[in-house]
Amino acid sequence: MSAPKTLYDKIWDAHVADEAEDGTCLLYIDRHLVHEVTSPQAFEGLRMAGRTVRAPEKTIAVPDHNVPTTLDRADPATMTEDSRIQVEALDKNAKEFGVHYYPVSDVRQGIVHIVGPEQGWTLPGMTVVCGDSHTATHGAFGALAHGIGTSEVEHVLATQTLIQKKSKNMKVEITGSLRPGVTAKDITMNVIGKTGTAGGTGFVIEYCGQAIEELSMEGRMTVCNMAIEGGARAGLIAPDQKTFDYCNGRPNAPKGAEWDAALENWKTLFTDEGAHFDEVITIKGEDIAPSVTWGTSPEDVLPIDALVPSPSDFTGGKVAAVERALAYMGLEAGQKLTDVKIDTVFIGSCTNGRIEDLRAAAGVLKGQKIKDGMRAMVVPGSGLVRAQAEEEGLAQIFKDAGFEWRMAGCSMCLAMNPDQLKPEERCAATSNRNFEGRQGRGGRTHLVSPVMAAAAAVTGKLTDIRSFEGAA
Amino acid sequence: MDKFTNVSGVAAPMPLVNIDTDMIIPKQFLKTIKRSGLGVNLFDEMRYNADGSEIADFVLNQPAYRNAEIIVAGENFGCGSSREHAPWALKDFGVSVVISESFADIFYNNCFKNGILPIMLPKEAVETLMDDATKGENARISVDLENQTVSATDGTEFAFEVDAFKKHCLLNGLDDIGLTYQKIDAIDAFEKAQAEKTPWL
Numbered sequence: 001m002s003a004p005k006t007l008y009d010k011i012w013d014a015h016v017a018d019e020a021e022d023g024t025c026l027l028y029i030d031r032h033l034v035h036e037v038t039s040p041q042a043f044e045g046l047r048m049a050g051r052t053v054r055a056p057e058k059t060i061a062v063p064d065h066n067v068p069t070t071l072d073r074a075d076p077a078t079m080t081e082d083s084r085i086q087v088e089a090l091d092k093n094a095k096e097f098g099v100h101y102y103p104v105s106d107v108r109q110g111i112v113h114i115v116g117p118e119q120g121w122t123l124p125g126m127t128v129v130c131g132d133s134h135t136a137t138h139g140a141f142g143a144l145a146h147g148i149g150t151s152e153v154e155h156v157l158a159t160q161t162l163i164q165k166k167s168k169n170m171k172v173e174i175t176g177s178l179r180p181g182v183t184a185k186d187i188t189m190n191v192i193g194k195t196g197t198a199g200g201t202g203f204v205i206e207y208c209g210q211a212i213e214e215l216s217m218e219g220r221m222t223v224c225n226m227a228i229e230g231g232a233r234a235g236l237i238a239p240d241q242k243t244f245d246y247c248n249g250r251p252n253a254p255k256g257a258e259w260d261a262a263l264e265n266w267k268t269l270f271t272d273e274g275a276h277f278d279e280v281i282t283i284k285g286e287d288i289a290p291s292v293t294w295g296t297s298p299e300d301v302l303p304i305d306a307l308v309p310s311p312s313d314f315t316g317g318k319v320a321a322v323e324r325a326l327a328y329m330g331l332e333a334g335q336k337l338t339d340v341k342i343d344t345v346f347i348g349s350c351t352n353g354r355i356e357d358l359r360a361a362a363g364v365l366k367g368q369k370i371k372d373g374m375r376a377m378v379v380p381g382s383g384l385v386r387a388q389a390e391e392e393g394l395a396q397i398f399k400d401a402g403f404e405w406r407m408a409g410c411s412m413c414l415a416m417n418p419d420q421l422k423p424e425e426r427c428a429a430t431s432n433r434n435f436e437g438r439q440g441r442g443g444r445t446h447l448v449s450p451v452m453a454a455a456a457a458v459t460g461k462l463t464d465i466r467s468f469e470g471a472a
Numbered sequence: 473m474d475k476f477t478n479v480s481g482v483a484a485p486m487p488l489v490n491i492d493t494d495m496i497i498p499k500q501f502l503k504t505i506k507r508s509g510l511g512v513n514l515f516d517e518m519r520y521n522a523d524g525s526e527i528a529d530f531v532l533n534q535p536a537y538r539n540a541e542i543i544v545a546g547e548n549f550g551c552g553s554s555r556e557h558a559p560w561a562l563k564d565f566g567v568s569v570v571i572s573e574s575f576a577d578i579f580y581n582n583c584f585k586n587g588i589l590p591i592m593l594p595k596e597a598v599e600t601l602m603d604d605a606t607k608g609e610n611a612r613i614s615v616d617l618e619n620q621t622v623s624a625t626d627g628t629e630f631a632f633e634v635d636a637f638k639k640h641c642l643l644n645g646l647d648d649i650g651l652t653y654q655k656i657d658a659i660d661a662f663e664k665a666q667a668e669k670t671p672w673l
Contacts, residue, residue: 041506066503082503159656198548
């Protein structure tokens with residue numbers, strides 16, 4: 001009998017096309033997702049070398065990072081010259097190399113990590129890569145999914161493989177159930193708070209435990225999405241009936257007899273009893289509180305009812321980093337997080353731009369108005385999420401509350417398009433990075449869940465969703 | 473890719489931990505469809521005021537470090553976004569070695585594709601080299617990839633580890649895709665077997 005394997009071991013072993021003596025492998029890639037910002041140089045490289053895309057049928061392109069999200073975006077004047085050139089380059093490359101493509105004008109366009117699962121491109125047991133660090137999102141399906149650089153994008157386009165060495169296995173178990181007001185976002189932020197942003201470096205994380213099993217597929221995507229913020233190469237969750245139900249009937253999922261065969265295969269995708277993990281972290285689901293970041297690294301996370309920490313609470317290089325972060329964020333040690341005033345709210349991104357996120361936020365906002373002077377926007381993760389939210393009446397709730405209702409894209413998560421913070425503007429964001437300048441030079445970002453973002457929009461401050469009552 | 477040659481030069485000290493790729497090259501410079509010309513925007517928001525003037529006390533604006541070829545950095549250098557624009561900007565500026573206690577995974581791999589050597593050393597070694605780096609032009613750090621050593625100004629030598637395949641590619645300026653094409657039969661065979669066994673993939 002062979003040695004027990006982790007889920008990661010199984011997917012890895014099933015994709016090694018070649019292994020050199022020193023353990024360097026050619027890992028076969030089943031799905032390659034491509035967007036406009038990290039691909040032009042890769043396609044250009046192919047063209048210069050007279051190479052082709054080896055498997056265009058496994059390559060899916062969609063513009064998302066740099067597209068406007070305003071309602072009038074069909075007008076080229078809504079884009080700067082360099083943005084327009086970049087999106088046009090993807091149009092041209094997708095056509096020339098014959099890959100699947102969802103242009104801006106297509107209702108299925110959206111953030112690449114939302115479009116992939118939505119269209120059934122992402123399936124259990126696959127290897128998925130994209131020139132974007134949040135590719136980890138697809139791990140929610142029990143797929144090995146990670147971000148790559150542009151040179152690797154070119155390598156995958158040309159050879160459908162990546163040169164890789166195997167990572168170590170880490171298990172992150174969330175036991176028990178979450179308390180009311182606590183979401184998948186709070187789980188993933190708390191894991192990073194515990195491991196630090198480098199704690200996952202060199203590892204592939206498998207998330208498991210009752211709280212993970214109880215999450216919907218969309219919640220699981222939120223958890224895996226931020227695996228990279230903890231430094232891990234990828235995050236994984238073993239597929240179960242929820243996964244199969246999610247995939248069933250999607251446009252590019254297998255059908256008929258092929259579906260049945262796939263299902264048999266997917267049911268073998270779990271970590272064997274006794275398989276070895278190099279590191280194990282356990283967190284009690286009941287101990288996780290609605291959380292918020294206070295600094296400029298995703299590891300700077302605390303429960304919403306905590307106080308802003310002091311540099312003296314830390315050691316080593318983190319002392320100077322915290323001093324810098326507090327100055328940048330305009331916060332004082334000892335200040336209550338719930339006293340921090342907010343002037344901007346951003347709901348969207350590959351972390352929290354799916355329909356359930358919008359339902360949760362709209363649930364808080366129903367019958368409410370955003371604080372005077374607040375700038376609040378919802379940017380749905382895809383055109384289909386947007387359409388569904390309109391059908392369910394969520395869009396109207398957002399608009400009635402005073403939110404801008406935008407078109408799909410990455411938007412203010414990375415602020416490449418005009419959706420940016422001005423210096424010292426302070427944003428409660430459902431996105432994934434609170435780095436200096438991330439949402440605009442000098443802009444201050446607090447990462448939160450969709451319900452916490454919605455509550456902050458109403459009160460004008462970081463708000464504990466557990467005690468939020470809204471306006472009378 | 474050019475062959476990596478030994479480097480001996482001034483090293484810029486950047487002791488801040490968790491220097492992310494948004495800091496190395498902010499998003500507004502990701503709109504380019506080229507690999508070149510990003511050096512002028514390396515560390516843009518730390519290096520320039522909003523009006524474009526230089527921030528005098530930023531390390532790479534100080535006379536001693538304007539031509540630094542090495543950066544000695546705090547731990548977890550290169551975390552965050554996968555943008556290869558970060559190593560492109562470093563290389564275009566003239567940096568070909570970064571020394572730190574640890575690097576983020578994607579950035580680390582991206583460096584090797586662009587003729588940059590990221591060197592991981594233990595805390596004490598990085599501290600010694602960081603001290604050295606603060607001496608500006610009075611200190612020169614030497615890096616020998618073939619022998620896998622870094623030498624401080626006083627001659628203290630630190631050995632470092634590097635993956636043998638990555639080292640080989642860097643020393644010889646090899647193109648990964650060309651190397652993989654030599655194994656195309658293995659990829660063909662894998663694809664054929666997979667199409668039979670798991671045709672939905």
